[in-house]
Amino acid sequence: MVGVDQVLEKLSTVIDPDLKKDIVSMGMIKDLELNDNNLKFTLELTTPACPFNVEIEDDVRKAIGELKELKNFDMKVTAKVMEGRSLDADTSMATVKNIIGVASGKGGVGKSTVSLNLALALQQTGAKVGLLDADIYGPSIPLMLGMKSGHMEVEDNKLQPAKYNGLQVVSFGFFAEQSHQAAIYRGPIISGILKQFLVDTNWSDLDYLIVDLPPGTGDIPLTLAQTIPITGILVVTTPQDVASNVAVKAISMFEKLNVPIIGVVENMSHFICPSCNDKHYIFGDGGAQKISEQFKIPFLGEIPLNSGIMSGSDLGKPIMITSPDSPSAIAFRTSAKNIAAQCSILAAKMQDEMKSAETPEDTPKTN
Incomplete structure (x- = not known):
């Protein structure tokens, strides 16, 4: 028996x-x-x-x-997704288990496209996912999702996220009066808008909230890092030295703020020839790998250059929806799984630290 x-x-x-x-x-x-x-x-x-x-x-x-x-x-x-941040220290967002900031040192690396497709890839695994477009100056997520006419309601003094196939989406771009105007705001106002999007939004039981940050190391990344406990930062770069060198500055800033770095993803990593399936490294090779080795952070994936990704973003048809079996979608799915794994690792580490803090010492101290 x-x-x-x-x-x-x-x-x-x-x-x-x-x-x-x-x-x-x-x-x-x-x-x-x-x-x-x-x-x-x-x-x-x-x-x-x-x-x-x-x-x-x-x-x-x-x-x-x-x-x-x-x-x-x-x-x-x-x-059951592990909580990768201290919910006890953040009662205002107690319904969000993991908050992942997506950052880059410079613009033009496809960070918003990566944020969007990673959010969709996580959702397709069965996780509950939200996407916050935190680029107040140039919100692009509504366009990429084909939600230019989308909007957010207010109920019980809480913003209600717009929905895209179950994905909860918040963006400054949903406010109609901003659609054709340049957003010209000073730092304190920008910080206030981001805080409202974070804590005054009815995020409904999310496993992961992806926060698409504007490029650089300005007010918005600082506000995110200092306002609420977050799981960590995902850095997006491209293979070129100019992009990876600037990405290093973003990593250094978050490290100084004691914010964990989840890892790095390389976008536009290579081009796969449709005729011969060979990889062509158009923009160079190994930029993200160098960052990974330099800072001892995980290299989580490489996204190939694909015209379908770009055209899909312009047409509001993300490649994770329109071509889920394409090499690019597979790459996004692999990266998303690696990101989820790193969130679990950070969650387990946090739990171990909490247990250690609660365990009394075996021997009393003597003077």
């Missing part, structure tokens, strides 16, 4: 490749029932976007398969 202890011992041999911990100690085994050698439980993964979900599930089945006395085995697989 197989016992519960034997089952848990076998399951504890399964290690989450990202978190480097066994799934039992991580609390990923739920509702375990063992009756007359009939086993049933739920495997609760840390995010539906984990790049190792299939591998973990296969490892669990292999481990349980070694218990030959079992008659039947029934496993349900679910996912």
Whole structure:
């Protein structure tokens, strides 16, 4: 007769490749029932976007398969995104588990396009996702989503995000009076608008909120970093030295503010020839990889240069929707999974630090 202890011992041999911990100690085994050698439980993964979900599930089945006395085995697989920031310290946004700022050192690297398609890629895994267009000077997300006539309502003194296929979207571009005017505002006003978009919006139970920041190191990135606890910053660059060199400044700023860097994504990384499938590095090679090595931060993906991405953005038809099986969409999906994994790693690290702070010292101090 197989016992519960034997089952848990076998399951504890399964290690989450990202978190480097066994799934039992991580609390990923739920509702375990063992009756007359009939086993049933739920495997609760840390995010539906984990790049190792299939591998973990296969490892669990292999481990349980070694218990030959079992008659039947029934496993349900679910996912619950970990909280990658301190919600106790941010009661104003307690419904958002992870806030990811997307930054770049300079304009022209396709940061908004990357932000949008990563948000859609995360959503397509089953996660609940919001997208905040924080570029008050030049909001572009409504255009990219084909939502130029979109708007946001106010209910109970809270902004209600616009919706795009379930994606919650907030942008200064939804305000009709701003559609044909240049936004000329000083820093304090800009900061106030961003704070309102963050804390006075009815973000409904989000796993991830992607914040598309304007390029550079100005008031808006500073306001985000100083207003609320965030999970971390994703840096977008292109292969050219001029872009990667400027991106370094953004990384340095956030490091000085003690904001975690989730990693770096390289956009317009290469061009895949449609005739021969060869990669052509039009803008150089290895810019993001150099940043990754210099700052010891994860290199999370490379997005190929594709005219469909650009035309889709102009027409309000994101490539994640129109061409979900294209090489570009696959690259966005891979990057999104890697980003979700890094959020889980940061969440696990935060939990360990909280546990350490709560654990009393073994020996009393003596004078």
